[in-house]
Amino acid sequence: MANSSDIVLEIDGLSVDIRTAGGTLHAVRDISFSVKRGETLCLVGESGCGKSMTSLAIMDLLPKAATKSARRLAFAGEDLSRAGKSRINALRGNRMSMIFQEPMTALNPAYTIGNQLVEAYCLHKKASEAEARERAVFLLGKVGIANAAERLGQYPHQLSGGLRQRVMIAMALMCGPELLIADEPTTALDVTIQAQILRLLADLQQELGIAMVLITHDLGIVARIADRVAVMYAGQIVEEGPTTSLFNAPRHPYTQGLIECIPVPGRTEPGGRLGVIPGVVPSLVGEVRGCSFRDRCTKAQQACLDAPPVRETADGHRWRCILENAA
């Protein structure tokens, strides 16, 4: 049994609402999960299901039109759901940090790589610039950037996409975070570089005992890197469980559908038909009644008009469906 002090991030009942011209959009709807020291949780789901809003809510970086609420949003045992700006600022970029999908959203084009790596470290760790530079060079080396000292003087636009992503990983690790949130960190990259960067992230995460939330829409990445997986659909977590159990015995019809959609050598017949999930995601504006997957679910029945129960097995595999086993 894990010691409760091992829990780095604990989220209970997080919701994010966004004011839009058409009404309130419920981007994240009452989700709960926790991540332990040294553990990787993958949040997986298709575009618009609320993955980024979840990560931005945790980091307190939501856009102005969005508001969050939570019964509890605790980092290292401290409830931050009602914490003030200064407390969050002291933690963010320090004990908890984030890697964005598009590195240019996090890197300032007007400053050198060196300035950006050094700044947060000097601020949070009260370190001298020389110490900060030394750490920056060390970490750039770790993320596989050759002649790191030289790179410190370069501007973001002088680096390739793969290099920028590595710089961002180094930046996220500068202050030795306990929690790392990576939102689609390799989606924009080539497969060879993607594999290299994920391997690097996984190694560093293990070595440093970081609790990591990795957000992706790619089930291949999930299978290879996650300890546990949470599947999001229309703002809710519809299934969550240990990686092996989730892939080998998915319980929720949406998870089952997603797995059937992807071509897998050996499982799908070359040139044959792939599984499909008919229909489209429901609008998240206004109230969503009953099971949000209902319109697309081949197993839907009358009872699905009410909110489905959360079911759970002994190994901590949970899903939100009226069916015990939809397979």
Added chain:
Amino acid sequence: MTALIEAHDLTRSFEVSRGMFKGKRTLHAVNGISLDIRQGEVLAIVGESGCGKSTLARMLLGLLPPSAGAITLEGQDIRSLGRKGMARRVQPVFQDPYSSLNPRRTIASIVALPLEVHGIGTAAERRKMTIEMLDKVGLPQRFADRYPRELSGGQRQRVAIARALVMKPEVVVCDEPTSALDVSVQSQILNLLMDLRRELNLTYVFISHNLAVVEHIATRVAVMYLGRVVELAETEALFKAPRHPYTKALLASVLTPEPGLGIPDTGLGIAFPDPLNPPSGCPFHPRCPERLPQCGSVVPQILRDENGAVACHLHGQAPAPH
């Protein structure tokens, strides 16, 4: 299978400025590619970003003139066919279903435009052909008078496919047709492309980053690196027994959804190539785990045999002695 399209020693370079006072440099986006596209096949083109896939595609479509080399369609130089003549027989489907459709036109008028441009049929006949084509790609008639912004990504990609097919082309060049789409939408589009291929007897050139998709859909695969084809083989053979070290690294990078296998080590160095300053000898040598002494100075010639083609010193002209 007979060759429908043949590319002979195709080269395309661009003059790129390197900022003030530095003058221009030549970038060889495509560097001496010869390949044939056979009637009825699905030829996939794979390789890292910037290796020249889209440049090759635009030349095959007749949208970009080669700097050197030539392309023939059933033996005829495509320059003599002209853009319009090519458009009747070879059509594109591009990656981004958001930017490739004119936002101010209705779906029906987007799909009918190529017919109009080529002066095919009366307005009523064009409308009928358009509705039929939309139906084929799974868009009911009620979509005909809507605008692109009212459609989802997958629906827009269906429109792009309908627009390409309304001219009844023989070849469709798909440049990353599903990479902007969610997996549940991707599977629908892949199923659609496969159905249409059977029904209309189409030939596809299929550019993709996603090797699992390529293995699923392609019959033959060309692997590109820095403007060259470094390996070409039947899909099954390529995935079972890749010959070029770069192909091996690419395949090793594929993350299949199998829990417990972890993240593979590709064995590649981190020296990503600069296309403006390509390495001497074999362009892959700085990253190659199987590098030989001559690799840094001697460009490997392409070896063509019954298995396809490979450009690597490990696979020399003379059969290796046993």
